Each structure stands twice: as C-alpha cells, then as structure tokens.
Amino acid sequence: MKLVYTHENRFLVANAHNILEQHDISTIWKNEYASSAIGEVASLDTWPELWVVDDADYDQAVHIISTALSAKNAPEWVCSNCDEKNDAAFELCWNCQSEPETVEVK
Incomplete structure (x- = not known):
C-alpha cells in the first residue's frame, strides 16, 4: 500500500476517495477518526490519509487526484x-x- 493523498480537511479526502472509487481504484482510509487525538499527538499526525491498496495503481491514482483537484481555478x-x-x-x-x-x- 502507498499513501496517495492526505489533507487536514476530511471532506477533501472523502472527495479524493470517491473520485478514485469511480475509476475502480481500491483505497483504504487511515486516521479517519484520529482528530480526537489532537493534543496528545501532533495535529499533522491526525490528518486523514488515503492509501491505494495495489501499489500498481499508485501513479494513476496520483494523476487522477491531481487532475481533479487542479480544476479549482x-x-x-x-x-x-x-x-x-x-x-x-x-x-x-x-x-x-x-x-x-x-x-x-x-
């Protein structure tokens, strides 16, 4: 597994998850509910993370996410x-x- 996307905003990570799911790329979440640990650990360590299950999908997943999120302008x-x-x-x-x-x- 490889980390493909992380952000402090859980909704942006969920959006990236949905985009990859539409492209049949399997992902798992890590730190999905870790925000309750803020104060005990660094806030950066509690950001939700999206990991691709199959390492072979990593490059395609990074490309899909960067393309999808670049449309913000x-x-x-x-x-x-x-x-x-x-x-x-x-x-x-x-x-x-x-x-x-x-x-x-x-």
Whole structure:
C-alpha cells in the first residue's frame, strides 16, 4: 500500500476517495477518526490519509487526484437545464443533476 493523498480537511479526502472509487481504484482510509487525538499527538499526525491498496495503481491514482483537484481555478458553469450556477468541480448540476453541455469545436 502507498499513501496517495492526505489533507487536514476530511471532506477533501472523502472527495479524493470517491473520485478514485469511480475509476475502480481500491483505497483504504487511515486516521479517519484520529482528530480526537489532537493534543496528545501532533495535529499533522491526525490528518486523514488515503492509501491505494495495489501499489500498481499508485501513479494513476496520483494523476487522477491531481487532475481533479487542479480544476479549482476553472470557471463556474451554468446548467442549461435549470440555469443554476455550478462550481467547476461539479460534474453534474447540484440542483437538477444534469450534465454540463459540451461545446464541440469545428
């Protein structure tokens, strides 16, 4: 097993877990509930960690996570179905679950 992602924010680690799960990469969590130990150990040592089960998946997992998380500076998109604004990180509209329209370049 290899550590593929860690962050102090548990929700970001959960997001990375879900992204890798969609790509059929098996992962396990470590320190998922270790935040209660803050004060007894260094806070950095309590950050949730995501580990790939199969070392052969490590490079692909790192690439997938870095690509997915690099979209944070991408522009928002507006749903063509319900006109709701969505953050670039959303693959589906949060309001109606529609996919964003793709514009084909000719």
